[in-house]
Amino acid sequence: MLQQIEGSRAVAEMVALCRPEVVCAYPISPQTHIIEALGAKVKRGDLAPCEFINVESEFAAMSVAIGASATGARVYTATASQGLLFMIEAVYNAAGLGLPVVMTLANRAIGAPINIWNDHSDAMAARDTGWVQLFAETNQEAADLHAQAFRLAEAVSLPVMVCMDGFILTHAIERVDLPSQEQVDAFLPGYRPRQLLDPAEPVSIGAMVGPEAFTEVRYLAHVRQLEALERIPEIAAEFCGHFGRCSGGLLRPYRLDGAELVVVALGSVLGTIKDTVDALRDEGARVGVLGITTFRPFPAEAVRAALADVRRVVVVEKAFSIGHGGVLTADVAGTVSDRAVPVATVVAGLGGRPITRASLRPVFQAAAAGRLEPLTFLDLDREVVERELARMASRHRSGPTAENVLRDLGAAGSKIL
Amino acid sequence: MTSPPSADPPASREGVKFYQVGSFAAGNRLLDPALRTVQADERRANSLTSGHRACQGCGEALGARYTLDAVMRATGGQMVAVNATGCLEVFSTPFPETSWRVPWLHSLFGNAPAVATGVAAALRAQGRTDVRVVAQAGDGGTVDIGFGCLSGMFERNDDVLFVCYDNEAYMNTGVQRSSATPPAARTATTEAVGPQPGNPFGQGKNLPLLAIAHDIPYVATATVADLHDLEAKVERAMAVRGARYLHVLVPCPLGWGSAPRDTVRLARLAKETGLFPVLEAEHGEVVRVSRIRHRQPVEEYLRPQGRYAHLFTASGAPARPDLIGGLQRIADRNVRRFGLLDGGDDEDQGRGSGDRAPAGADPAGASPRSPTGAG
Numbered sequence: 042m043l044q045q046i047e048g049s050r051a052v053a054e055m056v057a058l059c060r061p062e063v064v065c066a067y068p069i070s071p072q073t074h075i076i077e078a079l080g081a082k083v084k085r086g087d088l089a090p091c092e093f094i095n096v097e098s099e100f101a102a103m104s105v106a107i108g109a110s111a112t113g114a115r116v117y118t119a120t121a122s123q124g125l126l127f128m129i130e131a132v133y134n135a136a137g138l139g140l141p142v143v144m145t146l147a148n149r150a151i152g153a154p155i156n157i158w159n160d161h162s163d164a165m166a167a168r169d170t171g172w173v174q175l176f177a178e179t180n181q182e183a184a185d186l187h188a189q190a191f192r193l194a195e196a197v198s199l200p201v202m203v204c205m206d207g208f209i210l211t212h213a214i215e216r217v218d219l220p221s222q223e224q225v226d227a228f229l230p231g232y233r234p235r236q237l238l239d240p241a242e243p244v245s246i247g248a249m250v251g252p253e254a255f256t257e258v259r260y261l262a263h264v265r266q267l268e269a270l271e272r273i274p275e276i277a278a279e280f281c282g283h284f285g286r287c288s289g290g291l292l293r294p295y296r297l298d299g300a301e302l303v304v305v306a307l308g309s310v311l312g313t314i315k316d317t318v319d320a321l322r323d324e325g326a327r328v329g330v331l332g333i334t335t336f337r338p339f340p341a342e343a344v345r346a347a348l349a350d351v352r353r354v355v356v357v358e359k360a361f362s363i364g365h366g367g368v369l370t371a372d373v374a375g376t377v378s379d380r381a382v383p384v385a386t387v388v389a390g391l392g393g394r395p396i397t398r399a400s401l402r403p404v405f406q407a408a409a410a411g412r413l414e415p416l417t418f419l420d421l422d423r424e425v426v427e428r429e430l431a432r433m434a435s436r437h438r439s440g441p442t443a444e445n446v447l448r449d450l451g452a453a454g455s456k457i458l
Numbered sequence: 459m460t461s462p463p464s465a466d467p468p469a470s471r472e473g474v475k476f477y478q479v480g481s482f483a484a485g486n487r488l489l490d491p492a493l494r495t496v497q498a499d500e501r502r503a504n505s506l507t508s509g510h511r512a513c514q515g516c517g518e519a520l521g522a523r524y525t526l527d528a529v530m531r532a533t534g535g536q537m538v539a540v541n542a543t544g545c546l547e548v549f550s551t552p553f554p555e556t557s558w559r560v561p562w563l564h565s566l567f568g569n570a571p572a573v574a575t576g577v578a579a580a581l582r583a584q585g586r587t588d589v590r591v592v593a594q595a596g597d598g599g600t601v602d603i604g605f606g607c608l609s610g611m612f613e614r615n616d617d618v619l620f621v622c623y624d625n626e627a628y629m630n631t632g633v634q635r636s637s638a639t640p641p642a643a644r645t646a647t648t649e650a651v652g653p654q655p656g657n658p659f660g661q662g663k664n665l666p667l668l669a670i671a672h673d674i675p676y677v678a679t680a681t682v683a684d685l686h687d688l689e690a691k692v693e694r695a696m697a698v699r700g701a702r703y704l705h706v707l708v709p710c711p712l713g714w715g716s717a718p719r720d721t722v723r724l725a726r727l728a729k730e731t732g733l734f735p736v737l738e739a740e741h742g743e744v745v746r747v748s749r750i751r752h753r754q755p756v757e758e759y760l761r762p763q764g765r766y767a768h769l770f771t772a773s774g775a776p777a778r779p780d781l782i783g784g785l786q787r788i789a790d791r792n793v794r795r796f797g798l799l800d801g802g803d804d805e806d807q808g809r810g811s812g813d814r815a816p817a818g819a820d821p822a823g824a825s826p827r828s829p830t831g832a833g
Contacts, residue, residue: 062580062583062584063576063579063580063583065576065579090583090584090585091583092579092580092582092583094575094576094579094614095614096572096575096610097606097607097609097610097613098606098607098610100568100569100572100606100607101569101572101575101606101607101610102572104565104566104569104572104573104575104576104607105572105573105575105576105579106576107565107569107573107576108540108563108565108572108573108574108575108576108577108578108579108580109576109577109579109580109583110576110580111563111573111576111577112538112576112577112580112581112584113580113584114576114579114580114583114584116576116580130566130568130569131565131566131569134565134566138565237561238538238561238562238563238577239561240535240536240537240538240560240561240589242561243558243559243560243561243562244561244562245551245553245556245558245562245564246562246563246564247541247547247551247562247563247564247565248551248552248553248556248564249547249548249551249552249553250553
């Protein structure tokens with residue numbers, strides 16, 4: 042049914058349709074509206090049987106999810122930013138144990154400086170945890186990916202993280218088509234665990250593994266991720282058949298025909314990028330877009346194929362590896378490393394800074410002309426940076442950097458948001 | 459596996475008198491079979507079965523075996539166990555061998571209470587409330603790194619029995635101090651050097667009292683010296699729903715520098731000196747304490763332990779009467795606070811009559827090993 046609905050609520054509706062048996066929640070912006078809506082559903086009795094557990098920390102949230110999943114329950118939780126970091130030990134543990142937990146990550150920057158707005162630093166910090174990481178472009182896709190996430194997680198016995206941009210998606214009210222319970226039930230069968238804490242058949246789960254087997258256990262996790270690479274397009278195709286619309290999959294190519302320059306990105310910024318590219322296409326530029334829906338496992342072969350005829354690549358990233366550069370860039374560059382294709386990084390949208398067509402357009406034009414630096418920080422205020430660098434050079438006790446920068450910006454700072 | 463022992467409640471032990479022979483094993487054999495311990499029952503579950511790699515004389519292995527077998531009897535074999543990282547986890551699962559004959563999950567060091575909450579939640583959602591959940595950890599996993607999750611599990615009153623096997627330091631990593639380490643004890647991070655050797659006075663955390671402060675349905679302390687008492691407490695714990703906490707003192711020959719044969723003796727001395735009060739609380743109120751039968755000065759408890767060697771000369775005379783006195787004051791305060799000597803006569807001490815309601819016990823602010831009691 043078509044609804045005008047907030048992204049968070051659409052996700053909550055879809056998660057509820059997936060019949061989770063345990064939902065554990067700890068509040069952190071911008072994920073709160075999702076768990077609030079699920080809490081209300083459980084309390085009203087609309088979602089039953091389901092236990093909604095208000096926990097004391099994100100570390101406990103993921104730990105409750107681990108216990109419940111190992112006991113054979115379908116489990117859901119949501120977090121963001123600092124919350125993901127606070128639970129990270131348990132995030133690794135859920136993947137290591139092969140438990141099919143599904144979690145929404147309402148992408149948000151990581152402090153210090155504390156910042157509640159959107160970027161992808163949190164998702165990138167969890168890149169190597171062993172979780173499947175899917176990125177939603179729209180609220181429709183965010184909702185749809187959750188049904189697919191449960192299917193996938195339970196098929197390969199791995200946890201799946203659905204990444205949706207904080208505020209930009211979670212708090213935006215858009216048109217979303219939500220399926221019926223019957224449709225979801227037909228798509229998502231009940232959970233049949235591969236391992237189970239069961240008094241009738243006692244097993245030990247979580248034993249210490251030494252050098253004699255650790256490599257093999259880790260390799261098997263890799264094999265399961267690669268299996269997910271096979272299953273994701275199948276599940277997406279099945280989803281298309283069931284629901285009459287397509288979401289998910291590995292990649293989202295856009296106007297790649299004859300493209301010499303391709304812009305690669307994750308998440309909701311693809312909308313702005315497509316608008317920018319449309320305008321450039323209208324002017325005759327041979328530009329296309331490649332959205333990455335499945336970030337982990339990384340669909341290297343599919344990316345290689347999509348970029349087969351491309352001469353230049355720009356990766357727009359809402360995060361970066363400080364002291365190095367783009368994170369997604371390295372993955373993308375690996376797929377064209379056998380050809381002389383320059384792959385440039387544009388770091389944009391950090392801490393919620395708007396990414397506008399006006400800013401992207403000259404960057405793409407420079408890239409098309411071969412004039413783009415390997416690493417660009419979109420809309421970077423050089424003057425503010427230079428002032429702080431000068432302050433640090435002039436005296437040792439220059440004070441806290443973030444506060445200095447805010448003081449330099451003065452009232453202008455508040456205009457950005 | 460063997461069929462689990464009967465879930466029938468045992469006949470009353472009221473009025474049964476034991477003479478103190480250490481483990482009470484001798485007295486146990488003279489009892490009516492229905493009154494004997496779970497461990498004495500050949501049909502016991504052997505939840506933690508033989509072949510594990512605990513040290514000789516390990517108090518934790520004893521405590522876990524007694525506790526889980528008693529849970530198995532109370533639940534008719536319907537139990538899931540969650541384990542924190544630590545000695546118990548490491549020595550029990552050297553795969554391809556495992557000593558667990560119960561469904562058992564180890565996740566992390568600090569999250570066993572929350573994992574157990576998840577297990578309980580899943581069982582509730584599945585309508586399997588016949589299956590009960592036990593979480594277990596050492597003192598590090600309970601009082602330090604697991605405390606946040608434990609407090610959360612307590613305040614939500616989740617249906618979990620959490621058992622702390624307290625050996626008073628991080629033994630698995632090589633005997634480092636925890637916030638359950640008593641004053642003056644030598645650990646690898648509180649060496650017996652300098653003017654105040656060992657762990658400082660005036661620090662530490664008393665988990666039983668913190669558990670009581672959460673007003674949960676049941677809190678008890680016990681030692682591996684009194685098997686009947688420990689099993690009876692497990693039985694009481696399993697008779698109620700909600701968050702329950704059992705704190706078992708488990709001497710560690712490695713960390714305490716004691717002889718493996720002295721594990722049970724030291725556990726008994728911890729109680730008999732007053733350093734470790736054995737008590738029960740229900741819904742925030744202390745309801746029973748186990749009375750001291752033959753009160754001993756703390757020296758008798760300290761002297762056999764290498765971790766207190768710096769308090770004595772080579773011939774066993776007090777070398778640091780000031781520090782020994784500080785520990786004695788802690789014991790004295792516990793005796794006073796919990797009424798550990800009140801009522802009855804020392805020679806007429808049976809199971810039923812040994813448990814007294816506390817005389818004016820004020821749990822808030824009191825402490826079994828109260829660091830503040832040292833003055």
